[in-house]
Amino acid sequence: MSPIQDFALVYEALNNSGTFSEGDPIIGTLTFKLKKDTKVKNVFLKAKGEAHVHWTEGSGDNERSYSAHTRFFKVKEYLVAEKDEGNKLHQGVHHFNFSLTIPKGDFPSSFKGHHGHIVYMLEAKISRSWRMPTTLQKQINFVSKSFPHTDQAMCPQSSSVNKEMGGFSKGEVQMSATVNRKACSPGDTLSIFAQICNSSSKKIRPKFSLEQRTVYRAGTSTTSTVQTLFKMVGDTIGQTPEETASCKLTIPIDAIYTLHNCDILSVEYYIKVYLDIKFAIDPEVVFPLVVTPSSSFVSCEDVQPFPAGAFGVPSYSDFPAPVFPVELNPLPTGSGYPAPDATQLENITSGNNYQWPQNAPPYGASSHAAFVPPSVQHSAPAIPPQYQQGEQPPSYTFPCA
Missing domain, CATH: 2.60.40.640 (Immunoglobulin-like)
Known part of the structure; x- marks a missing residue:
């Protein structure tokens, strides 16, 4: 029986919607309890994003399957570094604070459909010699910042x-x-x-x-x-x-x-x-x-x-x-929209044995400041022209057979 109990992964986003985007940090705590002193190879956390599609066509001897897979990124951080002689962890409750940063790039939003999906996953793993690793996965809701043709979204x-x-x-x-x-x-x-x-x-x-x-x-x-x-x-x-x-x-x-x-x-x-x-x-x-x-x-x-x-x-x-x-008239006449306020990050509090260092290497930590989108100035949209009273619109001929 595994000595590892109460394996839990808790994380939070910097915004109120609980979503993540390109360049955002994923901040949280990995917790587990050991029933006895245990030697482990390593403990690590990784975040990854990938897409997969699969469908079949035809039936019987004529059935054909189609599939494709794409990985957008993978970020990995060791919470307990791997050693040849192993790492001895003592009996009791262990807490690991972590911070992973999603790379910047043009990544699509999370999606699940009939023939495929786009999934962003946070995975924690404890590896032991000659034992099956203990693994825990949680999906994160990813929302892309990249959208086409929104510069003139209000235009008819x-x-x-x-x-x-x-x-x-x-x-x-x-x-x-x-x-x-x-x-x-x-x-x-x-x-x-x-x-x-x-x-x-x-x-x-x-x-x-x-x-x-x-x-x-x-x-x-x-x-x-x-x-x-x-x-x-x-x-x-x-x-x-x-x-x-x-x-x-x-x-x-x-x-x-x-x-x-x-x-x-x-x-x-x-x-x-x-x-x-x-x-x-x-x-x-x-x-x-x-x-x-x-x-x-x-x-x-x-x-x-x-x-x-x-x-x-x-x-x-x-x-x-x-x-x-x-x-x-569907077009607003206001001058624009105010820039949103920055959300504030609440500190994660827990009694832990391993405090996250203040100056960690890349991918090991990131700024805890919330992402604040730049203020965008909005100009008043033009209103489609109206015919003046008494003015006749141009005539048009509609041919008949």
Whole structure:
């Protein structure tokens, strides 16, 4: 029977959310009790981050498996250094204070999906000669600081599409859609507007959806899963020169952050605005959306609509972008957001036999000062232009078959 009892690993983060990011220290205490004097080879602690994907395709003799693995980093610190003659630890309770620093780098956030995961682990191990090592593992919640395209997160993005009816139907349908944000956080609400011109003989229904697409990669092979997180159906629209449909979309509070910086796994979000037309291919516009942990984005001064025609959608630059109703204008007019206050680290207190040294070597200790993000100045966003009273918007011709 092992003489090691009550093997426990306690750690804490420098922020109130309990998450870790690149360059953060992991500070805590390793505790165990020995029933008798025991000789050990070493006692060490390590932190590591890695991603793994695996899936199968086909069945029977045609079944094939695909897998891939990536390690982002591994940091190791000996609490009891290894000696040829071993180390004798006395009977009783032993406490080891530790501090490991996560390296700086472009690492993805923690993730768990159907065909793979991204895991960051803290592991403690006691090794003894001719014995199985005593091991304890705990996952840490890692949140990346790297996100794409958040420099103009508050800017709207727009796109247009039209469809000419064929067969037994006449006329044409045109739609121009706008989303008021390019990036957001879980719990945020987006405003979506669609201007629709239905000069056909068909009745149509506008639909809005939020989709999460996860892609797994192993070499040149890929597989993916798509999950619809939100869907809304608008009212039926008959023949009309112009109709505006709108939607308020709230990002689920448990939504996974966008993952773009892992070679074998990625998570992307798309907002789809499309028209449901019976017995016809539904015209649609698709907007990419970045989901990040923070909502303190930088607004843009010059609104640059999302280029039409992206993701295979036809471009029609002469179709006007929709005008936001004044009472639903999604763009804030404030000057920005205050920089967050630094969190204070509470000292770890315990009766221990081994105090952590004040001037430890690299990876053995790190500054206990909390990470304070730099203050970001936010400029007031531009407001989409409105038509003046009495002014007529430009005319547009919608051809009919």
